[in-house]
Amino acid sequence: MNKVNLFLLTTFIFQSLFLNSVFAKEIFEVDISEAWISEAPPTVSVLAGYAKIHNASDRPITLLTVSSPNFSKIEIHRSVLNGDMVSMEKQDSLEIPARSTIMLSPGDLHLMLFDPVKPLRSGDTATLNFSFSDGHNKTIEAKVERRSSEDHSHHHH
Amino acid sequence: MLKELSSSKFLMPAMAILAVLATSAGFYISLKQAQQSQQGGSTIEGLFWPNPKQINEFSVLDQDGNDFGIKQMKGKWSFIFFGYSHCPDVCPVTMSVMADSYKELVGDNKDLQVIFASVDPERDTTEKLSQYVNYFNPDFIGLGGNIEMINSLTGQIGVAYYLNNENQTEDYLVDHSASIFLIDPLGRMVGKLSPPHEKNKIIQQFTKIKNFINEQS
Ligand SMILES: [Cu+2]
Numbered sequence: 001m002n003k004v005n006l007f008l009l010t011t012f013i014f015q016s017l018f019l020n021s022v023f024a025k026e027i028f029e030v031d032i033s034e035a036w037i038s039e040a041p042p043t044v045s046v047l048a049g050y051a052k053i054h055n056a057s058d059r060p061i062t063l064l065t066v067s068s069p070n071f072s073k074i075e076i077h078r079s080v081l082n083g084d085m086v087s088m089e090k091q092d093s094l095e096i097p098a099r100s101t102i103m104l105s106p107g108d109l110h111l112m113l114f115d116p117v118k119p120l121r122s123g124d125t126a127t128l129n130f131s132f133s134d135g136h137n138k139t140i141e142a143k144v145e146r147r148s149s150e151d152h153s154h155h156h157h
Numbered sequence: 158m159l160k161e162l163s164s165s166k167f168l169m170p171a172m173a174i175l176a177v178l179a180t181s182a183g184f185y186i187s188l189k190q191a192q193q194s195q196q197g198g199s200t201i202e203g204l205f206w207p208n209p210k211q212i213n214e215f216s217v218l219d220q221d222g223n224d225f226g227i228k229q230m231k232g233k234w235s236f237i238f239f240g241y242s243h244c245p246d247v248c249p250v251t252m253s254v255m256a257d258s259y260k261e262l263v264g265d266n267k268d269l270q271v272i273f274a275s276v277d278p279e280r281d282t283t284e285k286l287s288q289y290v291n292y293f294n295p296d297f298i299g300l301g302g303n304i305e306m307i308n309s310l311t312g313q314i315g316v317a318y319y320l321n322n323e324n325q326t327e328d329y330l331v332d333h334s335a336s337i338f339l340i341d342p343l344g345r346m347v348g349k350l351s352p353p354h355e356k357n358k359i360i361q362q363f364t365k366i367k368n369f370i371n372e373q374s
Contacts, residue, residue: 038246038249043284087332
């Protein structure tokens with residue numbers, strides 16, 4: 001490999017890396033908002049997290065995992081009512097269709113937050129890192145809140 | 158009544174009086190009440206009537222480790238919800254609706270008790286149950302003990318649950334009932350409140366069922 005070729009290759013790699021990151025910023029149109037964690041009674045070691053995930057792009061994007069330094073493990077769950085029985089079903093991933101919003105809300109889709117590193121009380125925050133299928137990550141802060149049942153039902157409407 | 162009136166020569170004055178009455182709110186309300194009592198219990202959502210199931214003796218432990226059975230339910234109206242504390246979504250939402258409903262109801266219903274019965278007594282120890290129910294309302298009762306004990310209650314209520322603990326992991330999930338059961342002071346299961354739970358709906362259903370049961374005796 002001569003010097004000119006090496007130079008061209010390096011330039012190419014450099015440019016593609018640079019372009020990639022610029023390009024990526026333009027096309028990653030997923031927004032996570034209204035994130036909150038429901039405060040749990042003391043001694044309870046599993047909490048639920050909720051958020052609004054909006055995909056403004058014109059292609060579906062899949063949420064693969066959510067991680068946090070504040071919890072030992074996080075799973076994506078859906079509470080499902082089957083007749084009188086309610087169960088939580090683990091979702092391996094969560095697809096957010098093109099130009100649409102998915103709500104994670106009480107009694108429905110939620111983040112199952114296992115074993116907080118430190119007990120979390122109302123007013124505390126936790127960091128949630130969302131990883132998507134196209135390799136992008138989004139890190140947000142979720143506030144721990146104690147909401148009344150009226151707040152819950154508001155969120156349903 | 159109208160037939161009699163129409164044959165009478167006082168038809169016009171009577172109609173006039175009726176019209177005045179009909180426009181008054183009082184007439185409307187009494188008409189509404191007459192309609193409701195005529196329809197009776199069949200229209201009350203969630204009411205089990207006639208022949209509500211009699212709950213017989215069962216033996217569990219409350220959140221202080223004391224024996225709890227049918228004796229502790231007699232003379233009281235009880236709401237019972239079956240759940241588990243490792244359930245962070247549906248259970249706390251239901252319990253906070255119960256807490257808000259209880260706060261409004263207890264003033265006029267001193268004989269009301271709210272019970273959270275754990276279908277996961279292995280993990281929900283007495284001490285954990287105590288802190289769990291206390292978080293929602295210090296008056297609330299938490300029931301547990303062991304599986305056999307809990308089954309003596311779930312069997313009678315006719316409520317199913319399923320522990321997904323085949324993998325022997327600590328974080329297993331439990332499928333359970335999402336309904337709230339209503340037991341009257343005679344220990345009869347007179348109602349079932351179905352999800353989605355909402356404070357005003359619970360208060361309305363409870364009041365209707367209680368009034369209906371009181372009318373029967
Ligand atoms: Cu869950």
